[in-house]
Amino acid sequence: MEEQKSPRFRKRETEVYVGNLPLDISEEEIRCLLKDFNPLHVHKIQNGCKCFAFVDLGSMQKVALAIQELNGRLFHKRKLYVNSNRRSPKKSPDVAERPQELPVLEKASGQGFARTTACAQFTPKASGDACVPEKPRTSVFAVPMEMRGSFLVLLLRECFRDLGWLATIHGIGGEVGLLVTSIVPQTPFFWAMHVTETLHQNMQALFGALAEAEEQQPYLHDLAVRRGTRCLAEYHLGEYGRAWNRCWVLDRVDSWAVVMFIDFGRSATIPVQSLRSLDSDDFWTIPPLTQPFMLEKGVLSSYQVIHHILKGKITGALNLESHILKFEEFK
Template sequence: MAIFHYLDLSFPPTAYFGKCLSPLVPCFKEAIYTMPMEMRGGFLCCVLRDCTKDLTWLPAIMNMSGEVSLLVTNVFPNSPYFWAVLVQEDVYASMTNLFIALSKVVDHLPCLSKREVHRGLRCLAQCMLLYGEDMTWNRCWVVDVVGNHAIVFMLDYGITATVPIQCLRPLDSDTFWMTPPLAQPFFSRDGFKCIDFPGTFVDGEISGSCLNERHVLMFTKHAHKE
C-alpha cells in the first residue's frame, strides 16, 4: 500500500470498464496476418540480386492497378497472402519462351554435388508443384542447405520447397535469368476463404498495395456471376 500511495496510483472508476471490452487489451476490428518471409522486400532483393542481377522488377510491379486476371500459383493456409501470375500476352510469351529454352538443356545438365550447393545459388530444381502432377524442373534460389536436402524458392511460382540435393542442376547462364520472376505476391482484400486453389484462374481488381511492402498488391476478387 505504501508503494501505491507514493506513486499516487489509483484504479479508474467502475463505469470506465463498461465502455470497452478490456481496459488492458486493445480491440481490433480486423484480423492481423503475418506476411510470409518469401514475400518481404528484403528476401526478394536477395533473390533478384543473385538470380536476375536486376532489382528493377520490384518497383515495376508496384505501379500496377485496375482490372486483372490471375493464375494462382501458391496460397498460404488461413492467410490472405498468395502468389499469382498475371494473365497477359507478354507474360505468357515470356513464360513459353523460358520453359521451351529450359526443356532443351535440362537433360544435358549434370546433377549438383553437395559441396556445390549453398545459400544464394541460382539453379534448377525438380519437384512436384501441384499435387498429382508430374515432377518438373524450374528456376530456383537456394535458401539453405540441411543435411542432404536443400530448401529452395521457386521464383516463378512463389513456392518454397525442400528437395534432395540430387534434384538440383546448375543453371548459371545469364540467358535463362533475363526473364524476371513470373509470379508476384498479392493480398486478398476478401480474406483467405476467397482465394482459389493453385492452378486456377481468378478475375478481380488491384486497388493499392500493402503499406510497408508496396510490391505486395491488394486484390479484390470479382463476385461470381451466374
C-alpha cells in the same frame, strides 16, 4: 506483472524454440544448426523422451527468419519444430511443440478468419458449463517471410542481377486475371501470375528453354549447394504433373536443400543430389513469372484454389511491403 519484471520474460521475443531434437544432441550441435543466425545463447532441455531448446538469436528479425528456414526441416532424420518463444510453452505434452505465429506486421482488411470466442466449437466442455463469449477482436495476419521486401530483394539480386523491371510493378492496376500458383494457409497472402500476352510469351520461352536444359545441365556437386546458389529443380504440379523450374537455395540441412521456386513463389525441401546447375545468366533474363498479392476481402484457405484464375482488380500496394499488391476478387 511478475512475469513482466522478469529478465527472462523480456528476452523471450528474441529467442526461438527448437523442438523434436535428438536426445543425445549437444548444445554445440544446436548452435551449429543455427550458425547462420549467430546464436547468442543455447539452453537445452530434456524432459523424459523429449528434447528441445531455447536459443537466443538477439533480434526478432532473426527469429522470424529462423522459423521460415528451419521449421519442418529434417535434422538427424527428425522433423524440426521451430517457432517463436513469445509465449511460455504449454506443459501438456500434446501441445508442447506446436508452432506459433510469426510476428504480426500487417493488419489485413476484412474479417479474415472467424473471430475467436471462448466458445470454440472444437473445445470440449462438461455439460452445464456456462459459455460466455469474449468480445470479438479484429483478425491480424503476418506477412510471410518469403514475401517480405528485404528477403525478396536479396533473392532477386542474387538471381537476376539487374532489377530494373521491378519499377514497372507499381504501374499495375485495374481489372486483371491472376493465375494462382501458391497460397499461404490461414492468411490472405498468395502468389499469382498476372495473366497477360507478355506472360504467355515468357512462359513459353522459359519453360521451353528449361525443358531443353534439363537433359544437358549437369547435377550440382555436393559442395556447390549452399545458400544463394542458383539452380534447376523439378517442381510438382500435383495432378498436372511436374515441371523443371528455376530455384534459389535458401538453406541446407545435411543432404536436403530448402529452395525457393522462383516462378511459382513456393519453397520446398528437396534432396541435394537432385539439383542441376543453372548459373548462366542466359537462363535468368526473363523476370519471375509470379508476384505476391493480398486478397482484400476473404481468405484463401484452401489448396483447391491453386492453378485457378481469379478475376478482379488491383487496388494498390501494402504500406509496409510496397511490392505486394492488393487484389479484390469479383464475386
